[in-house]
Amino acid sequence: MHTPSSGKSIISLGAWLDTPAGQYVRAWQQARFDALTADIFGFNAIQVGLPQVDALRANRMPNKWLTDTRMPAEEGGRPRIVVVHDFAELPFATQSLDLVVLPHVLEFAQEPHQVLREVERVLIPEGQVIVCGFNPASLWGLRQVAGRLTGAHFLPQNGEFIGLHRLKDWLKLLSMEVNRGHFGCYAPPCLTDKWLRRYGFMERAGDRWWPYLGAVYMVQAVKRVRGMRLIGPAWAKQGVKAARGVPVTNKIKELTDE
Template structure:
């Protein structure tokens, strides 16, 4: 029974997920969602600085760091790519990156499609430098798009809809446990999840209206968090002597004979 539930509701392997998700992102609905995410992400990356930026995403073609001011930007993916965006093959849960070496870690729809999202987040935290940033983008389960995806997960055996419904509050709790402080939370894409180009183009005003009014039901969310680790100040050992113990000398050794006795003996 457990194996049947895992096959039906569990997250698909990356070999099945990546092609299906990339095909959906080329559809009118998927491309509209990507444009909204990219616009929000470009604004965020404009004020995030450092030496290295790493991108993790199930989409092998998404180059989300195009407007970043960081010189060295790269991505890692378990499947072979053309090398333009993802420079090496690696499992998301086992990154071949040194500890505390990446200034900005970008997680794009990777937690909900991971078999162990908490472990993946810990691995991403391991490679983030102290006071570095982590940017998490995911589907908002409390949105029209999120409800649509969960209903499709029940009735359709499609890799692109078999994902975890991770609440935003849970992601922020995980980040705090890993010594990250959430700095900013944004939501976007307030249009109905109708896969029709004409309808989506003529309902773009929903996004402008939804930003101040319907913020909690945005189709996706973006969390920017900073790794806060207090520096460790070594405590110098105090080697000063304490109070003298009766019967023991702590200064200049005293003579066994008094001074008057020594002078008399010399004469």
């Protein structure tokens, strides 16, 4: 039996995002996702997991999906929900997606390499992936290590946090070229909103003086295909075509507002 690549651990991260520290992280991530995805164009985009963060909110692609292992209580105006059993087996056709966003998926996956391989499969040439994760080389990472020794965990305990250099190596092996990266959340690992606000000055100082020690990072990479040279949109010679249809196989279960 195949073991799902994600489970209760990433669900516990969703609950953690409702804590003061989680809200602090979520605010930084939402602002950064909005800035990065606003100017990424195409037809089809997908956010894999963690529906508590609307990573595609600012993106203007006509087709947007959110995959999750269960149906959220409220869908609202969010992208269409695709319920999957395993993030390592995305129910989308090969080379059918322009953008894939992975918010904390790899560090809570049983097989993070397989998740990335699956992302590489579904991305079109020059398609983009955005990965967000906790930085083990930060005060929060040290606090998590100490928590494993004492039993007082600051972050969900089942996460295996992936260093940025390690992640870059994985992406390079899949011919994905990193073209942008950001660190954020420089405040110490405080449990209350009061103390997090007191250390708010560290956000600007950390970005200037110790930029690689932020508690969270976000990496944007492009899928490169050797021997391929894009010289312009194919419809330039034939007139504008209609947007591509839904690239989803018959095996998925898609729930919409309709």
